[in-house]
Amino acid sequence: MKPSVLDRLFGRRVVVPEAKASRTGPLIALQVQGRPVWTGRDLASLAREGFMKNAVVYRAVTMIAEAAASVPWLLYEGADEIAAHPLTDLLAHPNRRQSGAAFLEALYGNLLVAGNAYAELVMLGTKPAELHTLRPDRMKIVPGADGWPEAYDYAVAGRSVRFPIGDGPSPILHLRLFHPLDDHYGFAPLEAAAIALDIHNAAGAWNKALLDNAARPSGALVYKGEGGGTLSQDQFERLKRELETNYQGAMNAGRPLLLEGGLDWTAMSLSPHDMDFMEAKNGAAREIALAFGVPPMLLGIPGDATYANYQEANRAFWRQTVLPLVGRTAQALTAWLAPAYGETLRLWYDADAVEALSVERAALWSRVEAAGFLSRDEKRAAVGYGPAGVGGSEGAGEEEGEGEWTP
Template identity: 50%
Template sequence: MFWKRHDTKSGAQALIALSGLGDAQWETGTPRRLFEAGFRQNPISYRCIRMIAETAASVPVRLVSEHDATDGKTLIRLLTNPSAGETGHSLLEAIYGDLQVSGNAFLELVRRGDDALVGLQRIPVGAIDVLKGRAGYAIRTANGRRIIRPDARGWSALFHLRTLDPGSERLSMSPLQAAGRAVEIHNAGASWAKALMDNAARPSGALIYGRDGNHLTPDQFDRLKSQLEDAHSGARNAGRPLLLEGGLDWKPMGLTPTDMDFIAARRESAREIALAFGVPPMLLGIPGDNTYANYREANLAFWRLTVLPLVQRTVRGLEDWLGGAVRGEVRLKADLDAVPALGPEREALWSRLSAADFLSEDEKREIAGFAPREVRHAD
């Protein structure tokens, strides 16, 4: 039987132990850790969040409905100066940023004792507790908690805007959460590169001793280890010669194909982060991405596929929510005519409408997004 054979060859033999890969350790399981890793420590996701929030907030929101003069002035003031020291632009930017980081955003209408609307303020997502069922929300403050419940109509003074999440009825997931693993891989690549630079900007090596069966004594081992750490570790010691004695030999270790794949994986994770946020990698300067023919084409895709859907959904949500706080219907409009990036498309539309003789003037205005002209009756 083959397992009963005995090998009589003499000589030293080496025993090599191979171990498989362990399970990956993901550290962005909590919202706090995800925020630290994705917003504060990762340049790709940080830039994506800022680009989306700042670009979307640059689209002005106009009031276009007719209602009571007092309510109209109040809504215009809330949209332009929602609270002391804050503009409507900065408030929208914060809301869009909350949606990218946490998937949720909260706004609260502030009223005086006589029930008049005096302000509009953002509530940080971390200060919100969702009550069981549909009983409302609790806002944590320095003095305890404030409970906000919907009225008999179902309207609430706290507006909850959320991203798409079919698996949740209340709080939603965010693009940053979808990109969480790619963020960790990208951050791990940065840590690897920093560690490589800290170790003289080159891979580690091995000190070989005891070719004839000799071994270092514990004191010799501790002394050698201390000398290596003090005199030959770190970027400031790069290139310093290593003095060897007593049969020691240094064997440097070069970058393996696995190390090179690790660098490529970091670039791929950067593209995955951009994909989760809907930002074309070309706009972020990520190398190796030629999805679009030029920068202008990529920028237009960013506006059409990411920014405008976010703005329109937010405007429709604000329109419905503010309509429950005032008398009459509230109609808001995202002023796309103020967006320079959409200028070529707008000019092409106007040219086509001008050449469409089969359309009336009011029909052309409606297609272009304008209200019909006032009809004048002949005397």
């Protein structure tokens, strides 16, 4: 028998049964046990300033979420693929208001914008019946005595619902991106790109103000009246009103000024250094794309020559960003839902159904086809297929001739 952390801290000696548990969790629980752990940022502001007001962020998140949601699922029991199962039916029709693709797109979108994504499981008896996505900004984690979540609080308009975690399937699935300084919540890519996001938004606002002022920074009205005097206050206010009414805005761009009373217009131009703000904006856009793992070429951002062509950039996008995201989601869904069916199930994705990877797939098939030392079943195994069954015995590939095989 070992004393607990509280016993060691306060000098008490209480005999308790040993159990498997993290030795670091109770240290966290000393500070937060039974109370919601609030996020250290305003997720609503992050979503508004990033996803809702920045075209680069919007397109990057949408591209990843739509691509990941379009990947078909495969279900295995051991090494055998299962063609039809209630688990795949549930993922295809998670609830009455969403399709499977819409549900997953919302899940991935929340994960990318907030660093956290939550899904609710509705049980009908002992079997899963529905899945629903929940907004991350409304969810709070309640740690237990071991430091890890014992419940989730979901609050809307001052009212809160608690989802306790019991012995059965958890009512809440929490997906999170890695955060080095938080035990409970994930780190959003938008936070890593926060400086670049502010620069990009500020450059857009600056450009809009420039257009509102006749597409040039400004000019100077120089008064050259007799005796070097100045305009009276009334004259100054009248001149200011006339300029704002008749000469500002895109509709008045290039309209000539009608000057009187010794006024002279001196135009100002942008220096090459001032014009460099466009490059700064594009640089910020590249940083935002980098944070999300989207090749800038796919977002139409100029100045990026990392990839030789669009197809190569698209393959890198799928291999390095989309499929790893789908893979970790498949593992999380397996751990969450498979025990409810009482079977040894494994959920994975069907990479062969991804059109963007067809070139890689064709190259693999060509290499396998040219390997005359492999039997037909070995060739099928090399490309991810099972044995051919009757007629697919050892040596069948050599008997059929080189270059003539089908999976």
